[in-house]
Structures are given as C-alpha cells and as structure tokens.
Amino acid sequence: MACTAVFATLAATSTPHRLLIGKKSIKERPALRGGCRTMPSTRPSKTRGPSPCFAQHGLFYSTSTGKTEEVADLIQEAMGTAAPQDIADVDVSSLASFDGLIVGAPTWNTGADTERSGTSWDDVLGSISGLDLKGKPVAVFGLGDSIGYGEYFCDAMEELYSTFKATGAKMVGHWPADDYQHEDSKALLGDGHFCGLALDQDNEDDKTEERIEAWVAQLKNEGF
Numbered sequence: 028m029a030c031t032a033v034f035a036t037l038a039a040t041s042t043p044h045r046l047l048i049g050k051k052s053i054k055e056r057p058a059l060r061g062g063c064r065t066m067p068s069t070r071p072s073k074t075r076g077p078s079p080c081f082a083q084h085g086l087f088y089s090t091s092t093g094k095t096e097e098v099a100d101l102i103q104e105a106m107g108t109a110a111p112q113d114i115a116d117v118d119v120s121s122l123a124s125f126d127g128l129i130v131g132a133p134t135w136n137t138g139a140d141t142e143r144s145g146t147s148w149d150d151v152l153g154s155i156s157g158l159d160l161k162g163k164p165v166a167v168f169g170l171g172d173s174i175g176y177g178e179y180f181c182d183a184m185e186e187l188y189s190t191f192k193a194t195g196a197k198m199v200g201h202w203p204a205d206d207y208q209h210e211d212s213k214a215l216l217g218d219g220h221f222c223g224l225a226l227d228q229d230n231e232d233d234k235t236e237e238r239i240e241a242w243v244a245q246l247k248n249e250g251f
C-alpha cells in the first residue's frame with residue numbers, strides 16, 4: 028500500500044505527467060482554443076505579432092442535434108476569425124466586449140411567439156436585451172426545415188434579430204429570400220429579405236457552403 032501511495036504521488040507531481048494533463052485540459056476547454064474567442068486581448072496589435080484576428084468578432088450558436096454547430100464552424104472558416112462558442116457556455120455580459128457578433132439558432136418550438144429556438148438562446152435573450160451594443164455590427168443566421176416546417180421556416184432567427192436590434196446594435200446580413208422553398212417565416216423583413224442568413228440542412232445542405240461564402244462576403248462589406 029505504502030509503495031503504491033508513493034508511486035501515485037510521484038506520478039502526480041512529475042513534470043511529464045503535468046504536461047500531459049496540461050495538454051489534455053487545453054483540448055477539453057474550448058475557450059482556450061483559438062486566439063480570440065471570449066477574452067479579446069487588450070494588448071496593442073504591435074506587441075501581439077501576426078494574428079488571424081483583425082478585429083475581435085464573436086461567433087455564437089445553440090443547437091439540439093448539432094447542425095447549427097456544424098454551420099457555425101463553416102462560417103468561422105469563411106470569416107477566418109473567432110471560433111464558434113455555444114451560447115450556453117458564455118457569460119452574456121462578455122458579448123459587449125466584441126467588435127461585432129455573429130449569432131445563430133435553429134428553430135424547434137414550432138409556431139411559438141417566444142422561445143422559438145427551443146435551445147439555450149431561450150434562457151439568455153432576456154439578459155442580452157439589457158446589454159448596450161450600440162453601433163456594433165451584429166449578423167444573425169438560422170437553421171430550419173423549409174419543407175417540413177415551411178410555414179415557420181427559421182422563425183427563431185427573428186427573435187434573435189429583434190433582441191439584438193433592441194440593444195442598439197447595427198443589424199447587418201439581411202439575405203434575399205427568393206431562392207428558398209418555404210411558405211412563410213417570421214424572419215422575413217417584408218422587403219423580400221430574411222433578417223439574416225437562413226439555412227436548411229434538412230433539404231438544401233448542398234447550397235449551404237455557397238450561401239455562407241456569399242453572406243460572409245456581404246458581411247465584410249457591411250462592417251465586419
């Protein structure tokens with residue numbers, strides 16, 4: 028027993044073992060991956076050296092079955108900036124520290140006026156509405172099923188849109204609604220556009236990458 032205890036103590040304090048634990052913990056803590064995720068650096072860029080992050084943009088999503096997370100990864104690749112974070116893991120007061128935000132949600136709560144996403148956004152939109160995001164560019168994307176739920180396509184996207192708009196944010200990324208199969212959506216602005224990028228991984232996933240590429244190009248012309 029005594030020998031086992033001594034060995035365990037040595038193993039826990041030896042340098043290689045600590046390094047292994049260190050590497051593992053970084054992998055397991057997404058907030059430590061990617062240079063500019065939740066804690067934007069306040070150091071001047073001259074002292075930071077080359078960085079893929081020209082501005083501190085946050086990318087936040089929620090998901091039930093993983094599709095919105097997959098799409099958030101594609102948006103991150105196209106933007107070349109911050110890696111996405113599940114809004115459930117975020118202190119929402121930190122959103123005010125970013126230069127701009129991209130936020131995305133699926134719709135699950137079919138036909139509902141509130142809590143349309145049915146995901147973590149429902150828990151935090153109230154707190155977000157109390158933030159001051161005046162003048163910050165914010166773009167919304169949403170996932171839905173334009174055939175199975177064609178009358179309610181991406182309804183939750185509008186709930187995010189109005190919440191962030193109420194904070195004084197500069198809402199960007201409106202997207203033409205003509206190339207879709209939906210019948211109706213609360214996310215329609217009335218001028219032939221959705222309030223953000225609508226995506227349908229259930230029926231039109233072949234169009235997703237092309238849509239993201241064009242939307243990201245649009246965002247870069249609109250303040251991102």
Ligand SMILES: Cc1cc2nc3c(=O)[nH]c(=O)nc-3n(C[C@H](O)[C@H](O)[C@H](O)COP(=O)(O)O)c2cc1C
Nearest residue numbers: 090091092093094095133134137171172176180181
């Ligand atoms: C029970 C149920 C309800 C849904 N309600 C809607 C809806 O009202 N509007 C819509 O556009 N999509 C609706 N969907 C489709 C999901 O939003 C879509 O599959 C989405 O990609 C899921 O994203 P997630 O994997 O990130 O959760 C619904 C799907 C299910 C199974």
